[in-house]
Amino acid sequence: MTKRKTVTSGSPYEPIVGYSRAVQIGNIIAVGGTAPLGPDGKAVGAGDAATQARRCFEISVAALEQLGATREDIIRTRIMLTRREDWEAVARVHGEFFSDIRPASTIMVASFIDPDWLIETEMDAVVGNRQA
Numbered sequence: 845m846t847k848r849k850t851v852t853s854g855s856p857y858e859p860i861v862g863y864s865r866a867v868q869i870g871n872i873i874a875v876g877g878t879a880p881l882g883p884d885g886k887a888v889g890a891g892d893a894a895t896q897a898r899r900c901f902e903i904s905v906a907a908l909e910q911l912g913a914t915r916e917d918i919i920r921t922r923i924m925l926t927r928r929e930d931w932e933a934v935a936r937v938h939g940e941f942f943s944d945i946r947p948a949s950t951i952m953v954a955s956f957i958d959p960d961w962l963i964e965t966e967m968d969a970v971v972g973n974r975q976a
Contacts, residue, residue: 846869847869849868850864852865853906853907865907866908866911871970874966875969878903878965880900897963901941915945917972918968920947921965923938923951924964926963927953927962931951947967
């Protein structure tokens with residue numbers, strides 16, 4: 845049986861909702877919905893979707909790294925925005941992080957539990973399948 849590994853980011857929502865920031869089974873890692881929270885558990889970058897996107901990607905990549913993955917292992921990202929007009933600024937930040945690996949990606953409009961969140965992200969990775 846393949847061992848299940850989990851990572852927490854310290855989000856105050858993780859124990860309440862009963863989820864992990866990231867879960868790995870075998871060489872597959874799923875990073876759950878990641879909000880733009882600072883170390884104090886509060887939203888960062890009020891009103892600035894690009895700053896919030898950067899924070900979401902930083903949290904997610906750090907979770908992957910805790911499980912031994914790298915950015916190159918990411919195969920999919922999902923971006924959920926509250927304001928459709930933020931898509932281009934957020935897409936540019938996505939490009940800063942991922943233009944060299946170009947994962948499959950989706951951008952959609954949604955709403956979140958905290959009205960200060962303009963963005964939430966998810967990503968998936970497959971570890972150890974990089975080409976030499």
